[in-house]
Amino acid sequence: MTVRVRKNHASREGGVAAAILHAIQNSPREISLHFILGSKRILLALTKGLQDCEDRNWLGVDDGSLLKVIIAALRGRGTRCTMREAGEEDRVHMWQANELAKLGLDDGVPTALNTEVPGAYRLDGIKLSSGSQSIFYKAIKAERHKPDRMKTTIMLDITRHAARDLSGKTPTDADIWRSIRNPDISRTTRDFLWRCLHQAYKIGSHWTNIPNFEHWGICRHCQVEETMEHILIECDAPGRETLWSLAQRLWEMKGFQWPEMDMGRVLACGLVDVQNNAGKSDKGANRLFRILISETAHLIWKLRCTRVIERGSDPNRYFSEPEIHNKWLYCINTRLKTDALLTDTRKYDKRALKIRTVQDTWNGVLKDPENLPEIWVRQSGFLVGIPPLQ
Template sequence: IVAALDATQHNPPFAPLHIRSDSKYVIDGLTEHLQSWEDRGWIGVSNSEFWRPLVARMRKRSAITTLQWVKGHSNNEGNDGADKQAEEGANKAAPDVVNLNTPAEFNLTGARIATLSQSLAYQGIRTAKTKATMRTSTLVSLDMTRHAAKDISNKLPTDSRIWRSIKSKDIARNIREFLWKCLHNAFRCGKWWQNIPNYEHRSVCPHCGTEESMEHILTECDAPGQTNVWKLARRLWLRKHAHWPAPTYGTIMACGLAEFKDNQDSPRPGAARLYRIIMSESAHLIWRIRCERRISREDDPQQYHSKAEIHNRWLHAINTRLTLDRAMTDRKKYGNKALPSQMVLNTWSGTLMNEDALPDDWIRQTGVL
């Protein structure tokens, strides 16, 4: 989409333009789906922030514009060159700025009442409210997550892609809510307490003496918890993989976007899934330990969590996920919702205790980390 948009922006509107693309999504979007997308007011249309300026600029052109689909990876000189440029762009340290301004005279707004259903109207209202109420802290969190995702996947995701990633089924349901609140900076810690009379002192971490924040809690605090948990997470990861991406607040929120490849540049979905599980479970445990320390144990150093307690609780959390994965491979019980056995094997192989003594298909056998 961006390539087509760039072509319309950098070619004279009075000169004929011929766009060749191996993306049926782009070709079909402009030829088959455009009318229905505009009729519904672009509500629920993915990448509408790119589609709308593209359509407007194509309509603004006075010369003819043609579209042609070409087969990808078929030794087409133009297509191969475009793929090479796309790869170079993905590896840039900083993304290019794309002009998404839509010419006002060609900016079609609103939806046709005849095509508007109640559910579609409600979706449009929710989308409008979301855009109107997006807080600065949320935007900062999204940008932090976006650039962290670039480090672990070489891709810069859109906001919608980030929101979808925290709904990954590889992440436990309660932790999805935790990550959602992290992105919205919705936890009552740090600056939140500065506006509560007589409770301003709660904004400071009593152990470190600095202002508390989710970033501080999950990756910086010296109190027993985060350092111990991340050491355990790193140790488990290195049993199977050579490189451990250092945990940051951004990579925690971007764990659902992680992608890993082997030496042949082939995707490793098992590695990505294990990373999502380790990162999400570890971050959530750190938060729970912090809340227990500050609330139920009232920041009493004598009641701080011991290293053994932290170790056992982290091991329990990971073992619980392993046990759940094994149980979810039962197709007789879960039907289409069952997990593929090979996916579970790819995720956990290499991390089990005494794994050499286990059968190749250890899913039905006892085994712990």
Template sequence: LAQAGCLSGEQTLINLHIDPAEHLRGAKLSSLTQAVAYAGIKARREPVTRKATENNIKQITTAAQQVFSFCPTPAEIWKSIRHKDFSRQVKNFLWKSIHGAHRIGSFWTHIPECRERATCNFCNETEDLEHVLIKCRRPGQTQIWSLAKDLWLRKHQTWPEPSLGGVLGCGLATFKNEKGKNSPGLARLFRILVSESIFVIWKIRNDTVISRDGEPVPENMIHNKWLQAINLRLMFDRILTNHAKYGKQNSIKSSLVLQTWSSTLLNEELLPGDWINQPRVLVGIEPKSSHPPSQPSGRRGRGR
């Protein structure tokens, strides 16, 4: 039949018109999945731009240019906050932070009976995210950034001074070693230190404002909370090197863990080269006691 059609000298017109009653549009319900339907709805919606989001993206872009010497696209920035080196809590915190979705600062100015919550009761300034993470003079953020800097300088020569764009864009971190090549371990340590630090600062702020009614958290507690968070990350890294238990997708290479934490450990000179399975491996900052050292009591002599 096909050969006969080719050899025929006559041109056959085929009616391709579709009857409107039979012209079906959209998706077939019997084969439609929730994922396909949701993707279709998202594709039809116009993206809504928020002023706070745009400002934060600009700050992250500027900080990345200054600290990491490259200009990320917005897509790269959004991808960076889902980095596998971040915990789920940190990922959620970063997403809300970039969107300006935390209930702080100007959020409360639109509620007459809660307007006083917009101001930091310690500094008497608007308590936006930059104030909480970088500028607040209440005990917390300054001490934590000092601890992070101390640990970082054990491994690298310079510490980038924290800025709002820099800490929100810490997932973009890239650093080079002495040979000028990218250092995955160095970049990973930076991501862990900065992300865990900002989340500890945020939790301490909430504890101060909500649970302690504005009374600052003692400095020894701040010190120990940060140290606990970093030591937990070190412990999880060591545990996740078990490929047999956690599989290829969820486990971490031992070599990457060693690269990440080398030069930052307590009494590292006494540890073997591969300390992954050694007990009580901690970062090289000591905890602070919650009680002042007791004074030896003098012995009274018997009177004559």
């Protein structure tokens, strides 16, 4: 039996392990099984490396909890099971398995797996001679591990579906967490996105059960419960709509169509894959999209905090249209100039940005491009092509 699935589980190869377990649990117990695996790592863990993995109780082994269940399931069958790595001669079978996996992914129906290890096959603990300070530390952390927060799980799923719309690929949880640490996203904005994924900001329902503070959970402009999605996507208070319109305007100057914005797309901005006319990934456009979405969303949040906390949601103290416009322009132009400064190899050595990367990002959206030199990052006075409001 050939098993291969799309890797959209907790790790890139978690889907392969899940498919193996599914095949074992749904095959007649009296037949022998033969697995042809596209994952060399999983093959090694289940064969030559099995003793070492079990001595460590699978700690530090990617997808170890699933692999542990697989071994218990195989021992419970009592029939012959063989495995080998896929070769060139298995190309057709692997392609067919991959197509079946895509169908399973697209039908939206989850596959139930029994991940309970029967008591007779449960091997717990770490063999002392195989342990190390690192392994024992991981064991202590595992004992203290708390289940994933439901709110975080929901936000990860929202982000995953949005990323699939933006790039055609379904990212794992690890891919999503890595994407918000993308160096194209500024450090303070990375922290903002991280908190959004965890729903860690004290807004909305956070205030519901705090006596005398329940009103803090209501948007005082729209009179609805405040959520981060409401703040960034729905709120009618001055600022939000203007800022997204400016981001859209600059993006369309680059020559691309602006996607309808929602919370998932904000959080998935680091996973976008914009294609150029040749059908290839446009690295400069991808980078500009990440910058525009992340900086605009963060600025909307900062203006909301100033409006609500510092100015008490007083309509007489709302930001004016020119103020909002110029704050966004200052933010984006500052990022543009920072990019140019970071190309200085004498100051930043190997950490310096490549001139071509910066120019590919901003070309097409600059003011008076016909008057700029070819290598404009070495000059001064360049700005994005949206003028300030007086």
